[in-house]
Amino acid sequence: MKFAMIGAGAMGLRYGILLQEAGNDVTFIDTWQPHIDKIREQGGVYVMRDHKDRHLTKIKLETPETFDGHPDMFIFFTKQMQLQDYLDRCSHFFHEDQYAFTAMNxxxxxxxLQKYFADDKIIGGTALIATVLPGPGEVDFMGKRGAGKMNMCPLNEKPDAMCQALFDELQKAKMNPTLTDDFTGTLMTKVIFNSVINTICTMFELPMGEFGNFKGAYQMGRQLIDEAYDICARADIKLVSSRDEEMAALDHNTRIDMPxxxxxxxxxxIKDRPTEVDYINGYIAELGRKYHYEASTHLFVTQAVHLAEFHRQNLAKQRAIKAKQEAPAAQTA
Structure with missing residues (x-):
């Protein structure tokens, strides 16, 4: 298959490189100039697995303005707040026969995506796969080959030949896909998972295992999960796992799979980029309001993450002021 990977960040590189290694034609499309410059300078991306075996992998890289191909499928792996800009800049090479797949957080x-692609050509997914972008031009795949898993479901919940072809290629790439039959329930289950792990670990700057081994982790996670599940019940969203199964997945993922x-x-x-908390906990809280449920814990956590961002920004300003004040003294000495 011919793929165009929209967004060559951590997850975009992992999906794209593994699909490339499985025999597919993959072109990466990105807008982050330092990343683009480094990849072109190196002749590819340096790939590691668990900080080891660093090696150069050649890739085809374009910007939205230079790409003129006609792939079978676009795979979107941008941050939520970046997506609209990518869509606007890429729209000139979207065509009615093409499909869009995404497993964004x-x-x-x-x-x-519905503004650019027909409903029967959109496939959504979720990924429990850890990947890190240490800096421009390099990526670190966390876990052994074949680690992690993912769910996928077409928006119209009617898998066609292209959906099956994508499933087959993801299987060859060792992404461990599962084809589900409830689109909204599949996506929301992962949003709820992230509403615990991502936000709590970010607020307190913790690795996942440190949270998982904390004696209060179950109570904290259960409070967030119960609120979200109560809201989904009001919204008639059928989640793909029960509350207890979600808690078990959280425990296993934090303590065993990716501590x-x-x-x-x-x-x-930590890289002073905006977080996606408004699209995770904030989204759950907004959904709650729609169904007359005040998700007070999710609202609190959303603001707590923003407070952590605000605190880091203030620290950066203070360091900049201090450095400016000390500079003349150092020159005089």
């Missing part, structure tokens, strides 16, 4: 992206991993939201915050 949070909610809000599907409605944006040393820092979630993507944390990675954004």
């Amino acid at each position: 949070g909610m809000g992206h599907i409605e944006k 040393l991993h820092y979630p993507s939201m944390y990675q954004d915050m």
Whole structure:
């Protein structure tokens, strides 16, 4: 198959490189100039797995303005707040026969994709796969080959030949896909999962295992999960796992599968990028309001993450002021 990967960040590189290694034609499309410059300078991306075996992998890289191909499918892996800009800049090479697949974190992206692609050509997904972008031009796949898993479901909940072809290629790429039959329930189940792990680990700057081994982790996670599940019940959203199954998945993922991993939201915050908390906990809270349910814990956590962002921004300003004040003194000495 011919793929165009919209967004060559951590997850975009992991999906795209593994699909490339499985024999597919993959072109990456990105807008982050330092990343683009480094990849072109190196002749590819340096790939590691669990910080080891660093090696150069050649990839085809374009910007929205230079790409003129006609892939079978676009795979979207941008941040929620970046997606609209990518869509606007890429829209000139979208065609009616092409499909769009995404396994982005949070909610809000599907409605944006619907403005450019027909409902029967949109496939949504979720990924429990850890990947880190240490800096421009390099990526670190966390976990052994075949680690992690994902769910996928077409928006119209009617898998066609192209959906099956995508499933087959993801299977060859060792992404461990599962084809589900409830689109909204599939996506919301992952949003709820992230509303615990991503936000708590980001607020306190913790690796996932440290949270998982904290004696109060179950109570904290259960409070967030119960609120979200209560809201989904009011909204008639059928989640793909029960509350107890979600708690068990959280426990296993944090303590067993990826104890040393820092979630993507944390990675954004420490690099002074906006987090996606408004599209995760904030989305759950807004959905609650729609159905007359005040999700007080999710509202609190949303603001707590924003407070952590605000605090880091203030620290950066203070360091900049201090450095400016000390500079003349150092020159005089």
